[in-house]
Amino acid sequence: MAWLSKLFGGKEAASTAASETYKDFTIAPQPQKDSSGWRIAALIEKDGKTHSLIRADVLNDQDAAIAASVSKAKQVIDEQGDRIFD
Structure with missing residues (x-):
């Protein structure tokens, strides 16, 4: 069914990038x-709340995009703390 996603313009996520903990997030x-290329994106979670971060930045290399994400x-x-979930 992945071909349907490609046919209709769906976005693919990176396969399996390791999660990391930062300041309890x-x-x-x-x-x-x-x-x-690869668009910068990440899922930020804390205490059952989630925030999807998607940036306009696009990098050529998947590993670089993971690090930048x-x-x-x-x-x-650092800038928003828990307000990110508001």
Whole structure:
């Protein structure tokens, strides 16, 4: 059924990138395959609450996109803390 997603423009997430804990938040990098590379994206979780982070930034390399996704998620956590879930 993955071909249907590709046919209708669905975005693919990175296969299995390791989650990491930062200041009691869990960051799961989920860069999305884009026509020009990998879009920075991550899932941020804490105490059963989740926030989906998707950036406009696109990188050519999947590993670089995973690292950038974690970095951007940490930046958002530092700036907003628990307000990210509001």
